[in-house]
Amino acid sequence: MTHTAIPDQKDGGATILEIGQQPDAWREVAGRLTEGVEQSDAFLRDLLARPDLRIILTGAGSSAFAGEIAAPVLRRHLHRRVEPIATTDIVASPLDHLEAETPTLLVSFARSGNSPESLATTALADQLVDHVWHLVLTCDRDGKLGRAHLGRPDSLVVYMPERTNDSGFAMTSSLTSMLLSCLLLLGPARAEDVEALAGAAEHVVGLQSDIRALAQTKKQRFVYLGSGPLQGLARESALKLLELTAGEVVTYFDSPLGFRHGPKSVLDTDTLAVVYLSTDPYTRRYDLDIIAELRGQLGPDAVRVVSTEPIPDDLGRSVVLPGLAGLPDALVALPYLVFGQYLALFTSLDYGKTPDNPFPSGEVSRVVRGVTIYPMNGDR
Template sequence: MTSNLIEPATAREIAQQPALWQDVARHVTERRPTTSAFLDPILSDPRARIILTGAGTSAFIGQVLATHLEHTLGRRVEAIATTDLVAAPCDYLSGDAPTLLVSFARSGDSPESVAAADLADRFLEDPYHLIITCNADGALATARAGKPGSLVLTMPSASNDTGFAMTSSFTCMLLTARLTLGAPVSSAVLDGLVDAASRALEETPTWAGELARRGFDRIVHLGSGALQGMAREAALKMLELTAGQVGTWFDSPLGFRHGPKSVLTDRTLIVVHTSGDPYTRQYDDDIIAELAGHEVVVLSALPDGDDTLRALAYAVPCQIMALEFSLALGLTPDNPFPQGQVTRVVSGVRIHPV
């Protein structure tokens, strides 16, 4: 996927995703009796509330999934980052309704991951925990494994990315949650996802590498609904792997016109994450037409209208774009901050007593 003599771990971890998604689908099926036994009693209560949480990329998983899960489950579903829960627990954690905290964590060693779960136990009268993590030995998984009211789902071990940026960890946790909590997904659709990602792995490096060499210093990712969460993740991936040398923004196609469009220059690249919903797609098409004259990348995949699954397909080319821009800048994608200004697992966070 890259011409460097020594392939970055990040490149390998992007490339392994089609195979890992097949493993994830198999693991979800195998664990269905256990997950159903845990989830069904909670979700049978019409008052049940679900909070999807995580920090950074892990938080964006919830933003992709929240609306779909609310429609599918007929329950209140909110995406609230652990960084928000920990900083202002009284704003988010209250009430006697059964509340399922779904925690997404690559390592599970970020201070906010454990703190958010502990605060939920303290502030909620009827809390439950579904831990979706790539690290069975992380602090969050070990603290919750076997604990009443908690269930830990671990991803395939290879998804615990060794590179700086979350790549396969993001998509594996997203797919696990989608298959575990969301509407049924046929094997044909899953096969289509795998094929789309495989094609992206073959085709994207060429065009993304060419764009990376053209000196764009600003990138805007646009998407509506679930795909705004994907746009936010794609913007973060580019910002991380280019060590901030490429400024990034995200928004919806409609929202972009209301001020954020001021960011456009002749060195700005725009990426539009098009929706599978015919109505929503009209707004994607409108912004694409409006931005004629600028460099626009249009992402499109899968004929169905499920944008949570389209987000998975879009993640791969966006990750490759970030990798190619990183390499073009002469950076080391596995560690774009060699002096430790930003670290793979966040450090320096002090959890204050409540």
């Protein structure tokens, strides 16, 4: 299939390059972690053996959603408490989320490591938790969070490949590289899985013309649905589209079962629904039910299914990613996400936006500004 021409830099050239580089970036991530396995094992082995260990996956915005995708599979894999809690929630009400007497591994996802909440969250954990360790996943070697934890005996800083420190407004290769690193370090992902994920993502890269054609329908509302880890993916996809269109389109996310309980009211004749199909046979039944329902209400052209295997012909159009059989949802979320990134990019372009900088007047910034961090005073 012929690829869509790359937009020039002012339109979104950086973003489209950063989306397309992900398969190779993932291979590089896996290679780096293999080379550094002794250091990571030395830090994590005894820590993960603790039966009382609590793991918090934290970040802000897209980085927080990475934790939502990873948490369910890590919980099952490690048989430990694994909770995704955004830095914005921890900073606003730390005593609601941090437990003084519970040994805690705080896993921080941070593209730059310069967001005020990222720095404040690790500082609050140090202040309020008796025994805390830090795993910092970041893309910027000059970022404040990485530098603050580098060399500390209670911290492991893992840097992503330099090219994943996205220069575009939206997190694309930075997000997926940090998520993959987390799943390789703490989860069920194996080095050999990365090639399958990269191959599936390369398949999506080859579908750019089809995704561009879908974006050219210029729908006014986009709904993303996914179950379990894929609900975090749906949330990230909705945010990506909202960001890159500068809020001009309405986006919504939910689980297939939750969507019927009121949120389905968002549907109208100008809606595109995207359903990320689970690989779990039990969960998949609920996904297929909502697909049939949406197809009946919106028509087959207004429903897109992203799946690892074909769906029944009467359920509408699907994007089938090959080579992912047997992988859990948290892993297939990586190439699924590439589809969502392209749909956001091309929709942004067709709405006349500039994806590399959709807010040229600075109303929303790449690294959050204007946040005042207040000290915790008194006893905890």
